[in-house]
Amino acid sequence: MLSRRAFFLSAIATSAATTLARSQTEPRANVDTNSATQTMLRLERRGIEVNGKPSSVLRISQPDGTSGIVTRSGAQFRVRVENKIGEPSLIHWHGLTPPWQQDGVPGVSGPPIPAGQSADYDFPLRFGGTFWMHSHQGLQEQLLMAAPLIIHDQRDRPDEQEIVLMLADFSFTPPEEIFATLKKGTKMPPMAGMPSGASTGMDGSKGAGMTMASAKPDLNDVKYDAFLANDRTLGDPEVVKIEPGGRVLLRIINSSSMSAFHIDLGALDGELIAVDGFEVAPITGKRFPIAVAQRLDIRLAIPNAAATYPVLAVLEGDNKQTGIILRAGNAPIARIPDTATAASSALTLDLERRLRAVAPLEPRKADRRHTLNLTGNMASYVWSLNNVAWTKDVPPLPIAKGERVELLFVNQTPMPHPMHLHGHEFQVVEINDERFSGAVRDTVLVPPGHRVVVAFDANNPGLWALHCHLLYHLDAGMFTTLRYV
Ligand SMILES: [Cu+2]
Secondary structure, eight states, rough: OOOTTTTHHHHTTTTTHHHHHHTOOOOOOGOOTTOOOOOEOOOOOOEEETTTTTEEEEEOOOOOOOOOOETTSSSEEEEEEOOOSSOOOOOOETTOOOOOOOOGTTTTTTTOTTOOOOEEEEEEEOEEEEEEEEEEEETTTTTOOEEEEEEEEOOOTTTEEEEEEEEEEEEOOOHHHHHHHHHHHHOOOOOTTTOOTTTTTTOOOOGGGGGGSSSOOOOOOOOOOOEETTOOOTOOOOOEEEOOTTEEEEEEEEEOSSSOEEOOOTOOOOOOOEEEEEEEEEEEEEEEETTTTEEEEEEEEEOOSSSSEEEEEEEEESEEEEEEEETTOOOOOOOOOSOOOOOOOOOOOOHHOOOSSOOOOOOOSSSSEEEEEEEEEEETEEEETTTTTOOOOOOOOETTOOEEEEEEEEEOSSEEEEEESSSEEEEEETTEEEEOOOOSSEEEEEOOOOOOEEEEESSSSSEEEEOSSSSSHHHHEEEEEEOHH
């Protein structure tokens, strides 16, 4: 019984904020029911087959079967979520900036939607881009309770074919069992027994001086049965028809619970034009890293000939891969193995350092800086921020409306952590003590031993989650909140 979500949700179930937020989650009084239609999203159970074996998972889809939502910048996000999975759930709109009561974090933004009930959402969409939605309840995300949330805007080209590529990690083992196994520590991590108060990175080094060669990060602590691209493996991949000589916009979403990848475009050069929905000065390449919860928008110019172009995602630190196949004309489709010829390295910040926001934050001195040491104990699988594993009694980080706030993430553990702030876009402004005007985004990777600073404007008052997006780290306590009015 206790295995489910451990203390994370049981602790917040009784939170006082819960009752307050309940009525505010359903702002029906403000809804102009005449002028805009409401999109229905159903949370449902579904069966899928992975490598020929059936499995029961979850989904977020419209009554016509469409997964997630495609909408436009400037429109209202007017949605009703119906919970038909027979247990409580709540959906987070990852990367959006709704009023805090509609952010979809159980016990922080509001209570979960009880089985058989629904909740309404209604807020304006401030910007466009590639976003996504996922359950923030317990370990439901591991059961593929995630979907694209695509917001078109003036950047989209009418002559461009849009292709969404959702990546996920999949296991036939129930998530509660995966979590229990992690807590038992049957896997021998390099840092087993590291005390939770340890203040240095692995091998004692810290910050910029550390190289990946001297300090092998601890990756992939869950052994997955498959990696999915749009719910399929390379044994039976999605084949997308494209025009020879045409243009393609790949919207890649890493909805994995725990897995980071290198996108491999093979023969094609891609132009990276946005990360986490926000425009960057274009960067051309064939390989792009994507951490958990991040998104990449990549433009492709397709050569004018019949051919197939696999778009692959290779697991970091491993050779397992997944992907889809773009097919121009009637080219024959070759089978792609689900292991790459060479293992992929761990993700680094090499690309992050090169990214430059097209619309950076206005230059301004920070009014406040919070340091968040990313801490944990591999052996007992307790993860924390500043050595505090989150409970509802942890006080929110204080900030004030109108402030420019900086968050300094210092990773003192041997694992990389993709850090996500809710309700605000932030800008990456410093890596290992070097300032620069980096990407605007909502999730940033902090590799072992690294120091990353992000800046944001406190322009959306409320109680907001800030956490590692690795599902089992988040559930184990690498989570906190910040609050302002
Ligand atoms: Cu983490």
